[in-house]
Amino acid sequence: MQEEQPSREQLFLEIANLRRELEDLKNKKADLEILLETTTEHSDIVEAQLHQSNQQLQAEIAERQRTEEALQASQAALQSLLTIVTRDKIDLEILLETTTEHSDRVEAELHHKAEEAVRASERRLAQFLEAVPVGVFVIDARGKPYYANHTAQRLLGKGIVPEDTTAQLPELYQAYVAGTDRLYPNAQQPLALALSGSCSTVDDMEVRQADKIIPIEVWATPIFDEKGEIVYAIAAFQDITRRKKAEAERIQLIDQLYQLNTAYERFVPREFLQFLKKKSIIDVTLGDQVQQEMSVLFADIRDFTALSEKMTPSDNFQFINAFLSRMEPAITENNGFIDKYIGDGIMALFSGSADDAIKAAITMLHNLAEYNQHRAQAGYHPIQIGIGINTGSLMLGTVGGNNRMQGTVVSDAVNLASRIEGLTKEYGVSLLISHQTFLQLQNSSDYFIRIIDRVKIKGKSEEVTVYEVFDGDLAELKDGKLSAKTIFEKALLFYKNQKFHEAAQLFQDCLWYNPMDKVAKIYLERCQFVSTNFRINEE
Amino acid sequence: MEIKTEDYSIWYDSVTETAIFQGSLRLSGMEEYAPIVKLLNELVDSEPPKITLNLRELEFLNSSGINVLSKFVINVRQKESMQMIVQGSKNIPWQSKSLKNLQRLMPSLQLELA
Numbered sequence: 001m002q003e004e005q006p007s008r009e010q011l012f013l014e015i016a017n018l019r020r021e022l023e024d025l026k027n028k029k030a031d032l033e034i035l036l037e038t039t040t041e042h043s044d045i046v047e048a049q050l051h052q053s054n055q056q057l058q059a060e061i062a063e064r065q066r067t068e069e070a071l072q073a074s075q076a077a078l079q080s081l082l083t084i085v086t087r088d089k090i091d092l093e094i095l096l097e098t099t100t101e102h103s104d105r106v107e108a109e110l111h112h113k114a115e116e117a118v119r120a121s122e123r124r125l126a127q128f129l130e131a132v133p134v135g136v137f138v139i140d141a142r143g144k145p146y147y148a149n150h151t152a153q154r155l156l157g158k159g160i161v162p163e164d165t166t167a168q169l170p171e172l173y174q175a176y177v178a179g180t181d182r183l184y185p186n187a188q189q190p191l192a193l194a195l196s197g198s199c200s201t202v203d204d205m206e207v208r209q210a211d212k213i214i215p216i217e218v219w220a221t222p223i224f225d226e227k228g229e230i231v232y233a234i235a236a237f238q239d240i241t242r243r244k245k246a247e248a249e250r251i252q253l254i255d256q257l258y259q260l261n262t263a264y265e266r267f268v269p270r271e272f273l274q275f276l277k278k279k280s281i282i283d284v285t286l287g288d289q290v291q292q293e294m295s296v297l298f299a300d301i302r303d304f305t306a307l308s309e310k311m312t313p314s315d316n317f318q319f320i321n322a323f324l325s326r327m328e329p330a331i332t333e334n335n336g337f338i339d340k341y342i343g344d345g346i347m348a349l350f351s352g353s354a355d356d357a358i359k360a361a362i363t364m365l366h367n368l369a370e371y372n373q374h375r376a377q378a379g380y381h382p383i384q385i386g387i388g389i390n391t392g393s394l395m396l397g398t399v400g401g402n403n404r405m406q407g408t409v410v411s412d413a414v415n416l417a418s419r420i421e422g423l424t425k426e427y428g429v430s431l432l433i434s435h436q437t438f439l440q441l442q443n444s445s446d447y448f449i450r451i452i453d454r455v456k457i458k459g460k461s462e463e464v465t466v467y468e469v470f471d472g473d474l475a476e477l478k479d480g481k482l483s484a485k486t487i488f489e490k491a492l493l494f495y496k497n498q499k500f501h502e503a504a505q506l507f508q509d510c511l512w513y514n515p516m517d518k519v520a521k522i523y524l525e526r527c528q529f530v531s532t533n534f535r536i537n538e539e
Numbered sequence: 540m541e542i543k544t545e546d547y548s549i550w551y552d553s554v555t556e557t558a559i560f561q562g563s564l565r566l567s568g569m570e571e572y573a574p575i576v577k578l579l580n581e582l583v584d585s586e587p588p589k590i591t592l593n594l595r596e597l598e599f600l601n602s603s604g605i606n607v608l609s610k611f612v613i614n615v616r617q618k619e620s621m622q623m624i625v626q627g628s629k630n631i632p633w634q635s636k637s638l639k640n641l642q643r644l645m646p647s648l649q650l651e652l653a
């Protein structure tokens with residue numbers, strides 16, 4: 001092998017190349033060293049950083065582990081809480097459900113009960129209304145029939161009439177004014193009045209059915225709602241046939257009783273019962289009595305016996321009654337009452353003043369004068385009467401046995417009045433009164449009175465002064481008595497003083513004035529009688 | 540332990556350990572029921588081993604009332620040792636249904652409907 005030896009040049013070139021390479025390597029080495037240094041430094045930094053973060057991570061992991069433990073603990077707590085809450089929730093749900101269901105149930109039950117109660121009460125009410133023996137009829141606020149119970153339907157002859165009718169109730173139900181052919185005026189019938197707010201009763205209505213008429217009594221009243229407005233009117237009515245019949249019978253009975261009572265009163269004066277303090281004759285018993293101051297008047301027809309002999313019994317009664325019926329008013333008008341009639345005579349009592357008795361007597365005489373005029377026109381003789389009045393204490397009472405009794409007056413005053421009446425005939429005057437009556441007069445100058453005599457009454461010890469009241473005399477006689485009154489009184493005085501001669505003269509003067517004055521005539525006769533006897537005695 | 544009014548009466552018979560309700564309970568709201576709630580709470584607090592609720596003559600009970608009874612049952616249930624019996628009447632319509640709900644609150648509750 002012979003290799004060609006490199007030339008120098010080549011060597012040189014080689015050396016040059018090598019040198020460049022060296023240089024290059026040197027550069028590279030430097031770079032690498034720098035690189036190494038940089039990398040190392042960097043590594044250190046990075047390593048340090050890694051270390052730090054590793055440490056942080058460690059801490060974090062520890063932390064996390066702790067948190068996890070805590071979480072696990074709280075999860076357990078929550079779990080138990082959840083259990084409780086769930087339980088409570090279930091409880092509450094059940095509670096709510098229980099309460100709601102209970103509420104619904106109770107409500108339903110109450111509602112049912114209330115409805116049942118309402119229905120029961122309605123049924124009961126309807127039963128009540130059906131059971132009552134009176135008709136019950138209800139109309140609504142417009143006046144349309146709404147309800148009628150069984151009795152109502154029977155009494156009316158029909159029930160609720162169909163709505164399409166427009167007739168008014170009285171026409172609809174044939175209600176008439178009792179005893180007439182007039183329909184009951186709608187405006188006055190109680191249901192109509194009830195609809196206008198008032199409550200009323202009528203008993204003059206009758207319902208006409210085909211074959212009968214039923215009188216009814218109707219009562220009606222409005223029914224208000226809660227606002228106070230009238231919603232219905234209710235009427236109750238009943239058949240009053242029996243009542244009407246009983247009423248009619250009662251009225252008839254009362255009428256009969258009234259007539260009987262009036263008849264009784266004619267026999268037993270009302271005043272008599274009043275004095276005995278009895279309301280009715282029913283209360284009067286035997287032995288009832290009362291004492292009272294009264295005036296007693298006796299009146300009698302003069303010479304009635306002679307008069308009656310000429311008449312038939314029937315005429316007699318007719319005459320007496322014609323006479324008495326003219327006398328009676330004079331007594332009652334002057335507060336007196338007739339105790340009894342005694343044949344043609346009258347006994348009357350005056351419990352008020354004595355003036356009543358005098359006025360009655362004067363009126364009787366005036367009535368008689370009038371009666372006599374009628375008699376004269378009919379061709380009859382006039383009649384005369386005598387009246388005697390006395391005043392005193394009277395006992396009124398009942399006398400008799402168990403089966404027959406009568407009211408009577410027992411008193412001396414009555415006997416005296418009767419005697420005084422008897423004296424009128426003797427003295428030929430119409431009206432005489434006792435001094436007891438005279439003293440009771442309110443004002444004696446109201447009458448024409450003259451003293452007549454002082455007389456001894458049969459069976460009495462003391463004397464009684466009697467006075468004549470001549471207001472009732474006929475005008476002529478009255479005037480004569482009046483003109484001679486002073487002379488007459490003077491004459492009486494002479495007579496009393498036994499100056500009979502003077503007295504006789506004056507009595508004669510009286511007779512000149514009044515020839516019909518029988519009293520003056522009597523006194524004159526007495527004077528003459530006394531004078532004659534006196535002369536005889538003297539002789 | 541007794542509450543008596545015109546409408547209802549409630550009392551506790553300690554011999555039979557029975558709370559007896561009679562009449563008609565229609566108080567309005569929990570405020571008016573407070574005295575009854577108090578009575579029942581005292582009963583629970585005394586922790587008898589067994590408690591009987593006799594409602595056989597309780598004719599009427601309103602919603603607040605059933606509420607009171609329900610809460611009472613819950614209170615008893617929470618005392619785990621206590622037994623409970625509720626006595627009702629079949630003749631009172633609300634009882635058979637409403638009292639069954641008490642069992643839902645306390646399944647161990649014995650319900651005696653007669």
